[in-house]
Amino acid sequence: MTVLIDGADIDFGTDELPDLHGTLRALRSRGPYARTTYRGMPAVVLLTNELVAAGFKDDETFPAAAMYNLTTLPVMGKTMQCMAGQEHRTNRALVSGAFRRSLMATYTAELLEPIAHRLVDDFAGSGTADLTAEFTRQFPLQVTSAMLGLPMADWPKFAGWAHDLFFYPTDPEAALRASKAFTEYLKPFVAEKRSNPADDLVSKLVTAEIDGVRLTDEEIYVFTRLLFPAGVDTTYPSLGNLLWALLTHPEQLDHLRANPQDIRWAVQEAMRWEPGPAIVPRIAPTDLTWRGIEMSAGTWVLLAIAAANRDPQVYPDPNRFDIGRHAVASVSFGNGPHVCLGQFLALAQLETAVRVLLDRLPGLRLVEPESVRIAGLLGPELRGPSQLRVAFDPEVSA
Template sequence: METAVRIQEYDDPSYDPFGADDLNFGDMLDPYPEIAKWRAQAPVLEGDYRPKMGLQSATYPDRKMFTVVGSDEILTVLTDTDRFSNHGYKFNIGETFGQGSISVMDNPEHGRWRKIFQKIFLPQYVKLWGETIVDPVVHKLMDKFVGTGRADLIEQFTLLYPFEVIYQQLDLPESDVNTFQRLAIGQTDYMHIDKAQEASRKLGEYFTALVDERRRNPGDDLVSLLANTEVDGDYLPPLVLISFLRQLMNAAGDTTYRGTSVLLTALLENPDQLDAIRADRKLIPVAIEEALRWDGPVAVQLRMAKQDVVLGGLEIPAGSLLDVVAGAANRDPAIFPDPDRFDIFRERKAHFSFSRGPHICVGQHLARVEMTRALHAVLDNLPNLRFDPDKPRPEIRGSMMRVPKHLHVRFGD
């Protein structure tokens, strides 16, 4: 859709938001042995997660910090909304995505607005997006390298397709796409907070004008749907709608890129399991869930104590912030035997990568559809897929968010 709305670039166009990933999220090769040591010591530790992993500590105003690694305690914090709140996110993503983000809300406010998002992201609608949006994007990208016999599946595929899907969902003009992605990624550069706030402001202005335009001339794009959908007489207020649109690129695009990259890396590291999927595509859903469990894209979630509580034997004062290490529960041997092994045939148990409780990821159905379509396309178009012997093997890195930077492969004869 052509639009009169125009997006603004950073005041400093030389700023690279993509280069700040390691600074913000770490580049540790394998944080799980350290996490296992913590869990053996105690289910809850004093202090925040970041400095324990060698990263600069987050800055929160006069808040005690705790790190939660025990699975029972993780489940309690994520589901006990009487004692634990999502308001901790007001100090980071609330500052950039906006305080109208449902990620910073508690019930009843959270439930009131979430039901509108849930109506739009129902599985039957997401399935249609898979056919009409995801498939064309995936095949357009893959067509550029299928004839070459080799590729970097990160740079040429997984880093691109989830974001291209969002551009199509929002029906953004092609001329706005590059600047849009730079601003969207820059919103989470909390180590350069001035750049994150600049991105937030410019995206807010852009989306406000875009929503006004789509309300006057609605289409079947996601902006029009969000602006014009109501449940029980409620429409999304501007603050909530704009905050959601700001967050979409990161919550949907970035995590799906990371999850798909990990999935493909794990399958190539375990060629017997990849062969099993080739022989039986019904194994694709369990492979996706195992990848999300084994090395989910977001290792840590944040909550705040609403009152003085005792958790894991520690006294937690009201207002304290808790780094909830979902990756610790996903690698707990008491839940998942031999947890460090990627195994699509293991007994299926629910993982923590989409969170739990009322804030379980509203976009989880779309993420699964995108990962499913991507893997089908890989199996359909890249026969005899294998690591490129002339290139370095991929390394999944990160302490907060995990991904390999490259995945060099060969395919065909």
């Protein structure tokens, strides 16, 4: 049943919107976009796969920089998200070597699997766990810290700074303090890698060179900080949603136990059905008309990934979670020049997590499935489960 709702009554920045998909569906039943509100300001939400993909791609009309300069620059510094054109291409090329698809098999064997196993070691013997607290929140944080070459004893410090950076909109002072402390920590660390480069990501950043251009220390601090909100806070809710999708579709989980080669399709389907990032905002820099949609300067343009991924024109029966669909969500990692730099690493983490959890936790099942809620972490833009209490056959130590 489609409920009649008015986009203008919804604030996509601050409302809880527990039925986000129902809300987006109801709006799309009346047209490919809707006028609405974002953090108290006028907004247009794009609702079809075609419009969302085009909105991401058109960095000239809706520059990512215009939005990130407003929302993240004060605390994160000038990240590649705040850049456009040649400057963005050069900065991105200098850091992208470490995120190539061809490196993922090595990362999986040397980094992701050992970290996933170590996390599972802590609870495999107990027969129960909250997978959000004990696994999903830890895994990408530890992967990122380990990739950077940060000493393991300091990882909890990074977890604290990453948390404060994420909550910048609600506590800007704590976020600015975290950003400063983070940089102070990195200064001697980066200096040491400049003198003695090793095999970690920071060493790759200090030695990267394209046509004589190298990254400055400041650019390395900025990129390293960016990896926490961009690479960790997106991956952990996406992983939580993936596990929730599988645990609430036990027949599909059974299929994966017998056919682990299909785990990659389960990951792709979860990235379509319920990716962590549900909405990515842009802002119209001037008065403009785009694809027939009139906007005045300062209008927020909401790229609704969650609507695009359930567009029935592209995905038949879109609300059904079906790992046999073998479809790839075309906008879950964005599109165009700012498409996710870490998408292959993200997919490798999600696949590794499912493989290791299924291997190590036979009989894995949700306890109190009705108590799980997929909720906004900071408004509805980024969503994940609040908890995932599970039971399984406890591992007997040798």
